[in-house]
Amino acid sequence: MTAPSNLTPAAPQEPRFLVLFDFDETIVNENSDDAVLCALPGQQLPDRLKSSFREGHYNEHMQRILAFMAEQGVPQDSIHSVLERIPPTPGLLNLLQYLQSHREDFELVVVSDANMYFIETWLERAGVRQLFRKIFTNPASFDASGRLVLLPFHSHSCSRCPDNMCKQVILREYLAGRQKELGGAPFQRVFYIGDGANDICPSLALGPRDTAFPRRDFSMHRLLLGMQQSQAAKFKANVVPWASGEDIVDCLKKIMKER
Template identity: 25%
Template sequence: MPDLASSGPLLVFDFDCTIIHVDGDDEVQKLHPEGKIPESSELHGLYSTVGWTKFMAGVFKLLHEHKITKEEILKLMESLEFTPGMEDLIRTSVENYNAKVIIISDSNSVFINHILQHKKMDHLVDVVYTNPARWTDTGLLEIEPFHHQTHCDLSTQNLCKGTILEDYISSQSTKFSFVGYVGDGGNDFCPALRLSENDLMCVREGYSLQKQIPKHKETKGLEIKSEVQYWKSGHQILARIEEKIKEL
């Protein structure tokens, strides 16, 4: 019988402002002829009432009405740079340390898959969990929620990352040596709570998750059990992962 604990780590990544340096949903809005969604647009305020996914569906419809093409949107996605050290972190972890990589993101499948393919990194990622999207025959990008949940008030209704993480781990036939989670946003707090003392939570410095951690502890008594590493570069995360692997 193989030793299940001898398998490599599981590395879980957010996408926007984590794998890529910026937010693809924010960047695509700049393709509007005015360089942003106009202040007069009825789309403003939609996020707070119907959620981000429906807001972005409205954005894509508005861009389509302004004759912004599929090719222009995909070209923009290709231009978005990875966060410093992130490509090296993913590639080295998979190729040298037998890590399994998954992405859990509130972006969409068209953006993430196209960027990974453009960077020739799609083969390094086991699964992408995100909002499904597809192009219509007329070049409109349609998007729908990943799921609908009401059990987790730390997450949006369309995406509870903690549930997705736990479901993925329970579906695997091997036991990971540890879990490393890399994120930046408030919706990465829920999965951070699912990590054990043996795991590693990597929080991007200067982004909203860093502010949420002490806020949730103070207001709700919620505390991350794992080691927390604050990072600016993927190389910092890779160095800590290499240390953890040596400690096993």
């Protein structure tokens, strides 16, 4: 039996919650930039490259490393296979499974200072690429010579962040853009899952109904503890440290029961 022609199908429910993930040591249990060095013949960098790093200019440093790997004749297949073997963070796949089972409620985004080739390679191998609406990261692709060419994501004026990426700028622009696309309705809550020092800046944009999930005993967690103890720090969001993705699932389940 067909529905009467004057009835229109119900509009799909828009997601109520936004979940942002860092990648290195958050989705995966290693730093992908370090892991990929296993593809080098000697599996380590020469001292001249190690000493070329300058604080706040990691993207440029990684560009030099990738150029060196190409000079050493490391093929794309070797880089690809190393990336696919990086293990997920404990409980991470269970978290993604939970979020997939509630896709009508949660919108997922990656915000990472890694690069697009590393992230997409891993997510596709894990079978979870389709869960993420957007990936914000540094562009990277192989050129005709077989070199993986890395570029900065953007330029910004934030003094807290590396010169190639401010995650707070990305978060604020994304929230404003999505609110416009969703007819003026903001997300009810925003959740930020990370581990590193560069995950502090976006967390400062979160409000009192939002939650920052710092990986327990990693830089983000230690810095947030210091901010909470400082009377000068004005951190609005809830802070829920995690050691496993299961910890985050438990927290999200409680929030889902509140509706």
